[in-house]
Amino acid sequence: MSADRTAALLWSATLLGAAAAAATYLVYGGPRFWANWLLWFIFLLSIALGALFLVALEHLVAARWSVPLRRIAERISSLLLPLAAVGVLALGSLPALYPGSRPEAAADPVLAGKASWLGLPFFSVRVVACAALGLLALAVLVRGSLKQDRDPDPRYTIRARRFAPVGMAIFALSISQAAFDWIGALEPKWYSDVIGVYLFAGAFLSGLAATVLAVLYLMGRQRLQQIRFDHVYNLGAWLFAFTVFWGYIAFAQYLLMWYGNLPEEVVWYLPRTGGAWLPVAILVFVLQFLIPFFALIPMDAKGDLKRLRWVALVVLAAHWLDIYWLIFPVLGRSLVFSWPELGFALLFIGGTLLCLRRAMELGEDMPVGDPFLKEGLEFRL
Amino acid sequence: MSETFAVLGLFDNAEALVKAVPGLKALRLGRLEAYTPYPVHGLDDLLGRRRSPLAGMVLVMGILGALTALGFQLWVAAVDYPLVTGGKAPTSWQAFVPIMFEVTVLFASFTAGLGMLHLLNRLPFFGHPVLQSKAIRGITRDRFALALEADEGGAGFDPAAAQAALETAGALEIEWLPAPAREPFLTAVFIQRSLAGIAVACLVSGLIMYGSVQMMPVALPMRHMLDQPRVDPQQPSSFFKDGHSMQLPVAGTVARGFLPPGFTTPEEAGRLVNPLPRTPAVMARGRAAYQTHCVVCHDPLGTGLPSLSAAYGAKPANLHTDAIRGYPDGQIYGTIVLGKNAMPSYAADLSEDDRWAVVHYVRALQRAQNAKAEDFQ
Numbered sequence: 001m002s003a004d005r006t007a008a009l010l011w012s013a014t015l016l017g018a019a020a021a022a023a024t025y026l027v028y029g030g031p032r033f034w035a036n037w038l039l040w041f042i043f044l045l046s047i048a049l050g051a052l053f054l055v056a057l058e059h060l061v062a063a064r065w066s067v068p069l070r071r072i073a074e075r076i077s078s079l080l081l082p083l084a085a086v087g088v089l090a091l092g093s094l095p096a097l098y099p100g101s102r103p104e105a106a107a108d109p110v111l112a113g114k115a116s117w118l119g120l121p122f123f124s125v126r127v128v129a130c131a132a133l134g135l136l137a138l139a140v141l142v143r144g145s146l147k148q149d150r151d152p153d154p155r156y157t158i159r160a161r162r163f164a165p166v167g168m169a170i171f172a173l174s175i176s177q178a179a180f181d182w183i184g185a186l187e188p189k190w191y192s193d194v195i196g197v198y199l200f201a202g203a204f205l206s207g208l209a210a211t212v213l214a215v216l217y218l219m220g221r222q223r224l225q226q227i228r229f230d231h232v233y234n235l236g237a238w239l240f241a242f243t244v245f246w247g248y249i250a251f252a253q254y255l256l257m258w259y260g261n262l263p264e265e266v267v268w269y270l271p272r273t274g275g276a277w278l279p280v281a282i283l284v285f286v287l288q289f290l291i292p293f294f295a296l297i298p299m300d301a302k303g304d305l306k307r308l309r310w311v312a313l314v315v316l317a318a319h320w321l322d323i324y325w326l327i328f329p330v331l332g333r334s335l336v337f338s339w340p341e342l343g344f345a346l347l348f349i350g351g352t353l354l355c356l357r358r359a360m361e362l363g364e365d366m367p368v369g370d371p372f373l374k375e376g377l378e379f380r381l
Numbered sequence: 382m383s384e385t386f387a388v389l390g391l392f393d394n395a396e397a398l399v400k401a402v403p404g405l406k407a408l409r410l411g412r413l414e415a416y417t418p419y420p421v422h423g424l425d426d427l428l429g430r431r432r433s434p435l436a437g438m439v440l441v442m443g444i445l446g447a448l449t450a451l452g453f454q455l456w457v458a459a460v461d462y463p464l465v466t467g468g469k470a471p472t473s474w475q476a477f478v479p480i481m482f483e484v485t486v487l488f489a490s491f492t493a494g495l496g497m498l499h500l501l502n503r504l505p506f507f508g509h510p511v512l513q514s515k516a517i518r519g520i521t522r523d524r525f526a527l528a529l530e531a532d533e534g535g536a537g538f539d540p541a542a543a544q545a546a547l548e549t550a551g552a553l554e555i556e557w558l559p560a561p562a563r564e565p566f567l568t569a570v571f572i573q574r575s576l577a578g579i580a581v582a583c584l585v586s587g588l589i590m591y592g593s594v595q596m597m598p599v600a601l602p603m604r605h606m607l608d609q610p611r612v613d614p615q616q617p618s619s620f621f622k623d624g625h626s627m628q629l630p631v632a633g634t635v636a637r638g639f640l641p642p643g644f645t646t647p648e649e650a651g652r653l654v655n656p657l658p659r660t661p662a663v664m665a666r667g668r669a670a671y672q673t674h675c676v677v678c679h680d681p682l683g684t685g686l687p688s689l690s691a692a693y694g695a696k697p698a699n700l701h702t703d704a705i706r707g708y709p710d711g712q713i714y715g716t717i718v719l720g721k722n723a724m725p726s727y728a729a730d731l732s733e734d735d736r737w738a739v740v741h742y743v744r745a746l747q748r749a750q751n752a753k754a755e756d757f758q
Contacts, residue, residue, distance in 0.1 A: 259476070261468070297440065
C-alpha cells in the first residue's frame with residue numbers, strides 16, 4: 001500500500017471515529033464519552049511515558065547497547081505533546097466520572113475531607129504541573145538528542161545524563177500522581193499506595209512493546225539495517241523481565257487487599273472481580289502475564305522477530321484491557337462494550353498512528369551524533 | 382608413565398584460537414576442547430557443543446515446584462485438616478500463591494545450580510589433567526588453549542599427529558599432558574555415590590523407625606509421664622473393688638467439721654449465736670474465705686455489683702440493705718449453709734468455723750459502709 005493511501009485510510013478512520021465519539025456524547029451522554037476518553041488518554045499516556053522512561057533509564061545507567069535503539073523510544077515519547085492537550089481536555093470528565101468532585105460529595109464526611117484535593121481547581125493544577133514536567137523532560141532528553149544529529153557535540157549527552165536522575169524522580173512522582181488522580185480517584189474512598197507502581201509497571205511494559213513494534217516496523221522497511229540479533233534479544237529479555245514485574249505488582253496488590261479484607265481496600269476489587277468483570281480481570285492476567293511469560297521463556301524466543309511482534313501486540317492489547325478494567329466498572333456492574341468503544345478505538349488508533357508516522361521521520365533513525373553509537377552497534381551478548 | 386591424555390596448544394588471543402578451531406575440528410584427531418580465561422562468544426557453536434538441556438530441566442522442575450507447593454498446601458489446608466483462617470475458605474488459592482512462587486524459585490534455582498555444576502559439568506573434578514599442566518597459570522590469566530584429548534579409553538589417539546596439527550594451526554606453545562596416574566579423590570561419581578548412600582541410609586532408618594512405631598504400638602519408645610498411678614477420666618480404678626476412684630463416706634458416719642445443720646431455713650438459724658470471738662486472726666480467716674468464695678458475686682465491698690452478674694443475669698444481694706443489716710448473725714450463717722434464690726449452698730466449701738468467720742467479716746464490711754462518728758475517733 002502506498003504511503004498516500006495509508007495516510008488517507010488513517011485520516012478517514014480518525015474522522016469516522018471522531019464522528020462516532022460525538023455521537024456517543026449525544027446518545028449515551030457524558031459518563032460513557034468521558035470513560036472512553038480517559039481510557040485512551042491513560043493508555044496512550046502510559047505508552048509515551050514508558051518510552052520516555054526507557055530513554056531516561058538509558059542515560060541514567062549510561063547504557064551503551066541501547067544507543068542505536070534510543071531514537072525509536074524518543075520518537076514514541078514525542079506523543080506526549082498531543083497527549084498534553086488530550087489530558088487537559090480529559091479534565092472535562094471530572095464531575096461525570098469522579099464522585100469525589102461532585103457537589104453532593106460535601107454531604108459525605110469522608111469525601112468532604114478530600115474535597116479540596118479532588119475538586120476541579122487543585123486537580124487541574126496537578127494535571128497541568130505533571131504535563132509541564134513531562135514536557136520539560138521531553139525537551140531536555142529528546143530535543144537535545146535530535147539537535148545532536150546535526151551538531152555531534154557530547155555536551156548533549158552529558159546534559160541528558162545529568163538530567164536523567166532528576167527526570168527519574170519527576171517521573172516517579174508524576175506517574176504516581178497521575179495514577180492516584182485519574183485512576184484511584186474513580187473510587188474516592190479507596191486507599192492504595194501501590195497503584196502508582198502498578199500503572200508504572202504497565203506503562204513500562206507497553207512503552208517497551210511499542211518500541212519493539214516500531215523497531216520491527218522500521219526493520220521491515222530496510223531501515224535500522226545495523227541492528228543485530230543481540231539488540232533485539234535484549235529488548236525481548238526486557239519485555240520478559242517486566243512481564244514478571246507487572247505480574248508481581250498486580251498480584252501483590254490483589255493478595256494484600258484480598259487478605260486484609262478492609263472496607264477501604266476491597267471497595268476497589270469488589271466490583272472489579274465480581275459479575276461480568278471477573279472474566280475481564282482473568283483475561284487481563286492471562287494476556288498481560290501468562291501468555292507473554294510463557295511465550296518468552298525459551299532463549300530463542302527473545303530474539304525471534306515474529307514471536308516478538310505478536311507478543312508485543314498481545315502486551316499492548318492487554319494493557320488497553322487493563323486500563324479498561326480499571327476505569328469502566330464505574331459505569332455499572334455489567335460489561336460496557338459496543339459501537340462507542342469501537343468508534344473511540346478508530347479515533348485514537350488512527351490519530352496515534354498518524355502522529356507516529358510523522359514522529360518516525362524525526363531526526364535520523366539512530367542518534368548519529370551520540371559518541372557511544374559505534375560502541376552500541378558493536379554490542380554483542 | 383602412562384599414555385598421553387591430551388596435547389595442549391597455547392594461543393596469544395581469542396581470535397587466533399577461534400580461527401584455528403574449524404581446521405582442527407575437520408581433522409578429527411581427538412576430542413577438541415578449549416580452555417580460556419573468559420567465555421569466548423561463539424566458541425560453543427564452533428566446537429559443536431549441543432545446546433544445553435539445562436533450560437528444559439529448569440522449566441520442568443520449576444513447574445514441578447509450583448505443583449508441589451500447591452499440592453502440599455491444598456492437602457494440609459483443605460483436605461487433611463480443613464481450617465478456616467481469617468474467614469477465608471480452606472481452598473483459597475490466593476493464599477497459596479506466595480508459597481508456590483517461593484518453591485518454584487527454590488526448585489528452579491537448585492536445578493539450575495546443581496544441574497549445571499554437577500549433572501552436566503560433572504564437578505567437582507579436582508584431578509583434571511589440565512589443572513596439573515604448566516600452562517594452567519597462563520590459561521587462568523591471558524592465554525587461550527586448545528586441547529586435542531583422547532576419547533574415553535584413549536584408543537587411536539596419536540599425540541604426535543595432534544602436535545603437528547596444532548602447530549600448523551598456529552599454536553605458539555605445545556604441552557603434552559599425561560593421563561592422571563590414579564583416580565582423583567573427590568570425583569563426581571564419588572560424591573554421587575556418597576549422597577546416594579546417605580539417602581539410602583536415611584530411607585532405611587526412617588522405614589525401620591516408622592515400622593517399629595506402627596507395628597509394635599505396645600513398645601512405645603518413651604512413656605515417661607504417661608506412667609502415673611492415677612485414674613484417668615472414664616477409666617475404672619483398679620485399687621477399689623467397685624471401680625470408683627472416689628469413695629462415698631461410710632454409712633452412718635459424719636466427717637469432722639461437717640455436722641448436718643439443725644435447721645431447714647435461714648430464718649430458723651437466726652437463733653444461733655456466733656461462737657467465734659472477734660479477733661484479728663478470725664477476721665483474717667473470714668476475709669480469706671470471703672475473697673475466695675463470695676467475692677465473685679458479692680464483690681469485695683459486698684455491694685453485689687461484680688462483673689459476673691452481667692454474664693449470668695443474676696442479681697446478687699447487696700449486703701448493705703437495711704434488711705440484711707438487720708439479720709441476726711445466725712441468719713447469715715444459715716444463708717451460707719442453705720443458699721438463697723440463685724445462690725447455692727456453700728456448706729461443702731466452707732467449714733463451720735470458716736462460715737462463722739465470714740459472718741464476722743460481713744459484719745465488718747457492713748459497718749465500714751455505714752460508719753458511725755465514733756469509728757473515726
